[in-house]
Amino acid sequence: MARYAMAIDTKRCVGCSDCVAACQTENNVPIGFCRDWIVEEMHGQYPTLDLEIRSERCNHCADSPCVRSCPTGASHYADGGIVLVTPEECIGCKACIVSCPYDARYVHPEGYVDKCTFCIHRVKEGKDPACVSVCPTHAFIFGDLEDTNSEISKVLRTRKNKTLIPEAGTEPHIFYLI
């Protein structure tokens, strides 16, 4: 079994928002919504400022509160630990939306809950997710953590990295190289 994850190099990311646009185009994300977004975090005091740019999205957590709180099983783990919503099973109760500490979900205008899918339709074809493939600075590494020889496994072994609010206890699977 694969365990998909994403590593995002904050030293390479320039915050161009190409990943956001690529996602919206690839996944037909309704206008006014987004499945990924760019956060710029500034630390320090002039002149010693430190800027970290992050492309953020659903963390495809291994212990996902959204999957746990879903009363119908619409939110589920698909192949490779990708967290997905089955629209035909979703009743729109929004329990998953309030359960997500990353605020990564929203109600699609058609009524069901929607979010990042890690572009599972592309991953199944052996391609990278849309956001990963368009990045002009190659800041993303997408791959299988179970495969110890995969690029992502290697980079997570060698580069200092972090996840967002691991203290929320959800085992997030988006890693930021710092």
Place this chain on the structure above:
Amino acid sequence: MQELTITSGRMNPGIDPVLHAWGWEIPVYLFLGGLAAGLLFFSAYFYLKGKENTFVTAVKTAPMFVPVILGIGLGALFLDLSHKLYFWRLYTTIRLESPMSWGAWTLMFIFPLSVLWSATFLKDVFPSWECKIPFVARFIEWLKKKRTWMAYGLILFSAVLGMYTGILLSAFNARPFWNTSILGPLFLISGFSTGAAFILLMSKDEEERKMFSRIDMVLIVIELFLIVHLFMGFLASTQVHVEAAQLFLGGPYTAVFWTFVAGLGLVVPLLAEFMEFRGVHIPVKIPALLVLLGGLILRFIVVDAGQSSRWLYKFMQ
């Protein structure tokens, strides 16, 4: 200094800038569910105690309202769904980890049970009523013999229903203000207290009023203790929980919570009931209405405040 911005822009409707996934429907349901749980509990409990002819309002009259109250609550829940035509999916699976699933199944049991329970008292409450359909009349007669069993079932399910209204929220660790196990007992006690207040409002019998006034006083005192514990717990917890508590201790919810919920909804009715107990005449409807209103406002505030407390993106507020 730390400064955060979402430079790609993020304004997902209902999520940003402040989470607003749940509007009026959920607090209304939580209130009505708690109220129904309280009414059913008192009805079943005093029936088992053999007080059906002493506390007529509590045992026989109040259950008549329960199917209506639960019906309105369920209607509110249905309105909250954004993918309404798929609501039946709730009943094609049981998800033990999901409080929402527990709630849906609890309602599946308690709603019909409350209808049957009130049906057995129809003749007591409306003596002139006559069941025209012989089959139904026979069924009700048969049900009357099963009241004891139904009462045990009601006690169990009403406790689950009352508790669940709080657990639904406390299970979400993403919303620090909800993420406290005190919320389950707090909503249970508050639900029972609104139930007692509802009975007080309807009862014409002096002895019954005295009893429920006393019950309500005890419940209010417990509720006040739980509220103190709620904030003690938050203040002794992590940064996000401390911030959640501060929403009520100087933050935007301070005035509305301490005035309408703690003051007018708990302390004032407690004092009124206590003075009544000591012989000062105060119309019993005043504390009863205050308790009901306080219970409703409590749920609105808790649902709203929970959605305002978060881990990330605090700068968006």
